[in-house]
Amino acid sequence: MGEVLEFDDVFVRRGGTTILDHVDWSVDDGERWVILGPNGAGKTTVVQLAAGRMHPTSGTVTVVGEQLGRTDLADLRTLVGLTSAALADRLPPGERALDIVLTASYGQTGRWREEYDSEDIERAEALLHAFGVAHLAQRTYGTLSSGERQRVQVARALMPDPELLLLDEPAAGLDLGGREELMAALSELAGDARSPVSVMVTHHVEEIPPGFTHGLLLRDGEVVTAGELGDVLTPQHLSNAFGLELEVERHRGRYTARAAVR
Numbered sequence: 001m002g003e004v005l006e007f008d009d010v011f012v013r014r015g016g017t018t019i020l021d022h023v024d025w026s027v028d029d030g031e032r033w034v035i036l037g038p039n040g041a042g043k044t045t046v047v048q049l050a051a052g053r054m055h056p057t058s059g060t061v062t063v064v065g066e067q068l069g070r071t072d073l074a075d076l077r078t079l080v081g082l083t084s085a086a087l088a089d090r091l092p093p094g095e096r097a098l099d100i101v102l103t104a105s106y107g108q109t110g111r112w113r114e115e116y117d118s119e120d121i122e123r124a125e126a127l128l129h130a131f132g133v134a135h136l137a138q139r140t141y142g143t144l145s146s147g148e149r150q151r152v153q154v155a156r157a158l159m160p161d162p163e164l165l166l167l168d169e170p171a172a173g174l175d176l177g178g179r180e181e182l183m184a185a186l187s188e189l190a191g192d193a194r195s196p197v198s199v200m201v202t203h204h205v206e207e208i209p210p211g212f213t214h215g216l217l218l219r220d221g222e223v224v225t226a227g228e229l230g231d232v233l234t235p236q237h238l239s240n241a242f243g244l245e246l247e248v249e250r251h252r253g254r255y256t257a258r259a260a261v262r
């Protein structure tokens, strides 16, 4: 099994603030990770580094064998699929959902070629279908609901067949139905051996799709713990990360957490 992501003593400081404090983390082939932690813990910063969209102040980040600082970041764009609220805002609202997915094969955000290969079109349609939004292929992105947009975004991130899929809070702002549909699609993706290594950021253990295997727990830019999900999502570790006493339950592969009742 190969290493897909490696953080070695990663330190990030911006504007006088320490954002990540000597983080060591590695992700291997076949793994599906969730990054959990309270607001400001550094989750999005970890994802931005893993996507090659920022550099550490010190330490090294290696993404799919390429060390940041020694590689052309443009080369990483097709190796890493990313979804985030910031990227979603940059997608052209007047573009059809199908084109939003299709243009990702060339690392673009707007349609710029008149002709795409029929194979590309079929792949884009299959991805929209896999995420339950094939019927929206011809609708403009700006007319989609938040849940529909999230699913189109994940389909877009998968279009170039990346080695690594990064999902920054994919369920944020979704209603219960939207969240559950997205989770079912992500769970199916997690269970498919052909899927890329995945890393998903969330605030809520309830949003971890069954099939995810590992967890990275952050607090104030430091790693609280990292490893197999069952070992990470203990009341002790979660209470430590979130700063209050929590109870954790697992039922049919899903987790729930709530404040402990005294």
Ligand SMILES: Nc1ncnc2c1ncn2[C@@H]1O[C@H](COP(=O)(O)OP(=O)(O)OP(=O)(O)O)[C@@H](O)[C@H]1O
Binding pocket: 014, 015, 016, 017, 018, 019, 037, 038, 039, 040, 041, 042, 043, 044, 045, 046, 203
């Ligand atoms: N350019 C910057 N200058 C100063 N501080 C920054 C900068 N960028 C991020 N931060 C701070 O770094 C911390 C970590 O931010 P980050 O977005 O990685 O956290 P997060 O865990 O994703 O938070 P959230 O759950 O609220 O989305 C925050 O306190 C944020 O205010």
